[in-house]
Amino acid sequence: MPFAIFDGPDLPYELMLCGRTAGPVEADNGFSLVATHGLDAVASADTVIVPAFRGYLDGAPEDAVAALRRAHERGGRVASICTGAFALASAGLLDGKRATTHWLCADELARRYPKVQVDPTVLYVDAGDVVTSAGVASGIDLCLHLLRRDHGAAVANTVAREIVAAPHREGGQAQFIERPPTPPTKTNLSATLEWALTCLDQPLTVAAMAAHARLPLRTFARVFVAATGATPNKWLNAARVDLARELLETTDATVDNVARRCGLGTPANFRHHFHRSTGTTPSEYRRNFTVVRF
Known part of the structure; x- marks a missing residue:
């Protein structure tokens, strides 16, 4: 050493x-x-x-x-x-x-x-x-x-x-931290998680996710934490931020457009959640991680 x-x-x-x-x-x-x-x-x-x-x-x-x-x-x-x-x-x-x-x-x-x-x-x-x-x-x-x-x-x-x-x-x-939004192994909620990832641009609620999983809301919340290690709301927010990161890295979409596509609402709300999760702003993140296309 x-x-x-x-x-x-x-x-x-x-x-x-x-x-x-x-x-x-x-x-x-x-x-x-x-x-x-x-x-x-x-x-x-x-x-x-x-x-x-x-x-x-x-x-x-x-x-x-x-x-x-x-x-x-x-x-x-x-x-x-x-x-x-x-x-x-x-x-x-x-x-x-x-x-x-x-x-x-x-x-x-x-x-x-x-x-x-x-x-x-x-x-x-x-x-x-x-x-x-x-x-x-x-x-x-x-x-x-x-x-x-x-x-x-x-x-x-x-x-x-x-x-x-x-x-x-x-x-x-x-x-820099990679946070895969889905669990590494299949669970009873895998179909619901995969469905939710296709609906991030919509006003997705925990109740809607519970209905998709065909579980009572309280049972769904308990099973969700056991399967993913996070509450449904925290998982949704992380998944939306991950989508935002991908869009910032690989597209020329404006910050307003990215905010809408990842379901984080207004640009101000998007910037707040993005900074809280990554420690940086969407614009600074894009400067650091934009994929160069030849």
Whole structure:
């Protein structure tokens, strides 16, 4: 497990790449890195950044965990990128704190470390002396944030321009999360769910869905939650937002038209529900995810 360490109060930072021992470190992508320092440097650093690492589901090795704890106990700042959060969690540094990781791994982080308040929707979380970020690209957002904390917005913006990155990205990780609106396996409600997906542009009600399923309303609501993990209204809203995302990505339809086609009513109501679900606006989402057609 390599550690990237920034040490020193002034720019430029003194960067050290550390491993459990000094020497070559093989990465999962086939490249090899050379760690110039071992864990002693980690324990004495001002800031420790833990990247994604192999075997994160088993937690970090105990000697690495001990080094992270020592760094934190002596007042060092500890940060993680992607699944590096599992190392911080295994060291107990995220207990009682809000944190994030890649959205694909967020449920597992929450399951293995129930004391951590996992937020899968954001790009990074600053908990003061512990900072966590989402997927790999979010590590850039995290590092620019640390620069803003340490040296102000002007310095961070200058660095962002030099590396051709946005000084601050709009929205969070939620806009990247895939939420299939139908359950992965067939249920007694599958026909009703599939029917509902064809009627999203209509004023579809829970009562209409219950009638289609030929169930009393209260029974339908109970069975629906058991089958999908969500209430009918929440499922409908998620399905409508998913349709809106598809339309924004693949068509030139106006926001007003998308709002009508996905059944979210007025443009204002559409923007409200879309932002609450994705953390960004429909227009910003379209700029980020429009499918380029050749």
